[in-house]
Amino acid sequence: MNYPVSANERWEGGLPGDSPGRVLLHAQGIGKGFGRRRVLDGVELTVRAGEVAAIVGGNGAGKSTLLKICAGMIAPDRGRVTVAGRLGYCPQQAGVFGYLTPREHFSLFGTGRGMRGRAADRRGRELAAKLDWTVDRATLTKDLSGGTRQKLNVVLSALGEPDVLLLDEPYQGFDRGSYLDFWKNVWEWRAEGRAVVVVTHMLHQLDQVDHVLDLGPHRGAGDGPGARGIDDRPARSPEALR
Numbered sequence: 450m451n452y453p454v455s456a457n458e459r460w461e462g463g464l465p466g467d468s469p470g471r472v473l474l475h476a477q478g479i480g481k482g483f484g485r486r487r488v489l490d491g492v493e494l495t496v497r498a499g500e501v502a503a504i505v506g507g508n509g510a511g512k513s514t515l516l517k518i519c520a521g522m523i524a525p526d527r528g529r530v531t532v533a534g535r536l537g538y539c540p541q542q543a544g545v546f547g548y549l550t551p552r553e554h555f556s557l558f559g560t561g562r563g564m565r566g567r568a569a570d571r572r573g574r575e576l577a578a579k580l581d582w583t584v585d586r587a588t589l590t591k592d593l594s595g596g597t598r599q600k601l602n603v604v605l606s607a608l609g610e611p612d613v614l615l616l617d618e619p620y621q622g623f624d625r626g627s628y629l630d631f632w633k634n635v636w637e638w639r640a641e642g643r644a645v646v647v648v649t650h651m652l653h654q655l656d657q658v659d660h661v662l663d664l665g666p667h668r669g670a671g672d673g674p675g676a677r678g679i680d681d682r683p684a685r686s687p688e689a690l691r
């Protein structure tokens with residue numbers, strides 16, 4: 450998806466009151482089910498330039514499903530998603546190749562986004578360094594540790610300077626220092642005017658994000674969807690979510 454946001458488009462979901470940036474991601478009335486199970490129902494998410502949104506909820510609440518819909522990986526049953534600009538998506542399961550090195554990934558993914566191979570390699574290593582990862586030339590991706598493979602996943606999503614970053618539990622396997630580095634990157638991306646959406650089970654950072662979309666606890670099949678729609682107020686404190 451690479452649709453411009455038209456100035457006269459009428460959003461139904463309401464917009465954050467005091468955020469200056471233009472809308473970069475707008476998910477409107479999203480509904481999705483699998484078989485008889487409704488997972489998402491009427492979910493709204495609006496993220497402007499320079500904002501960070503967190504998607505929280507219990508296992509099976511539909512967080513990854515919503516992100517995949519926003520990334521254009523799967524279609525919603527109802528509703529629509531509008532993305533302005535370039536999109537970077539970090540899936541929960543890394544889509545990487547075991548017999549390529551990380552640097553080969555940088556070139557491959559970067560050139561796919563219009564970068565020159567060398568520039569992509571350089572930028573990939575810069576982004577890796579920001580996660581405290583010094584990339585060597587020889588190690589194959591299959592031989593990376595789980596946390597480092599996940600860093601590769603994050604770096605690949607951020608290559609090509611996307612306007613909208615969708616990150617699905619991106620720090621799995623990170624040590625504490627790398628976890629803090631990751632959030633530093635998020636604040637930098639926000640400062641650069643990107644829109645960042647993070648699916649997370651970690652509630653510590655929620656008082657620092659601009660929006661929290663709480664998809665509620667997973668209640669099991671038959672209890673209806675966990676999705677309750679966007680909380681488009683300023684982010685609640687972690688205490689409020691417990």
Ligand SMILES: Nc1ncnc2c1ncn2[C@@H]1O[C@H](COP(=O)(O)OP(=O)(O)OP(=O)(O)O)[C@@H](O)[C@H]1O
Pocket residue numbers: 483488506507508509510511512513514515
């Ligand atoms: N392709 C699919 N086919 C059938 N059911 C699916 C499919 N994808 C997801 N589901 C179901 O939809 C529900 C929501 O899944 P999803 O992965 O979005 O949850 P989640 O909130 O990301 O969970 P977790 O916190 O465990 O990662 C689950 O019950 C899951 O089994």
